[in-house]
Amino acid sequence: ETGVTQSPTHLIKTRGQQVTLRCSSQSGHNTVSWYQQALGQGPQFIFQYYREEENGRGNFPPRFSGLQFPNYSSELNVNALELDDSALYLCASSLEDEQFFGPGTRLTVL
Amino acid sequence: QQQVKQSPQSLIVQKGGIPIINCAYENTAFDYFPWYQQFPGKGPALLIAIRPDVSEKKEGRFTISFNKSAKQFSLHIMDSQPGDSATYFCAASKGGKLIFGQGTELSVKP
DSSP, rough: OSSOOOEEEEEEEEOOEEEEEEEEOOOOOEEEEEEETTTTTTOOEEEETTTTTTEEOOOOOTEEEEEEEETSSSEEEEEEOOOGGOEEEEEEEESOOOOOOOEEEEEEEO | OOEEEEEESSSEEEEEOOOOOEEEEEOEEEEEOOEEEEEETTEEEEEEEEEOOOOOEETEEEEEEEETTTTTEEEEEEEOOOOEEEEEEHHHEEEEEEEOOOOOOEEEOO
């Protein structure tokens, strides 16, 4: 186990709703990255937070937003959910290059 | 566009065989190349990683071969076991943003 935890495990929402996903990083790690993994695909980088500041963003619209807290835990918020947002959302914590992933949150949008 | 291309999509080997998974990248700025193993319903687990100044790295039964001039790298799994059956992802990174390949589904038959 990596020590990275995510909640909730599963979530079902309807189109147009908003969702918040949470991640607790491994002890001592100051960087959290979020990824979206569609079924049968590799994870895609959403954004990264370093010491509470956004530190890079992938090709995702502004309705994907995030936060990092002083204890380095993090949230991913998605507004105006679309059907294509259905995926496994992964967070990874790191201190340097090695990224350690949590178990993910499975989001289903109906 | 930054891309990492992975092949094959799926692979079946007998127990004790040596599956080989290949990846190619485009961006010469990438400076960190990890491999992840993912079981169904779980987050990716870091297996082994290499930097471009090294041509080969071994950790246990896992070996990465790296060809900087060809912009290619590969994963070899020695003495493969049924428990190695999983999906394997290569990735490339610059500044901590991982770009993943599409994944290889490995099945090791007893």
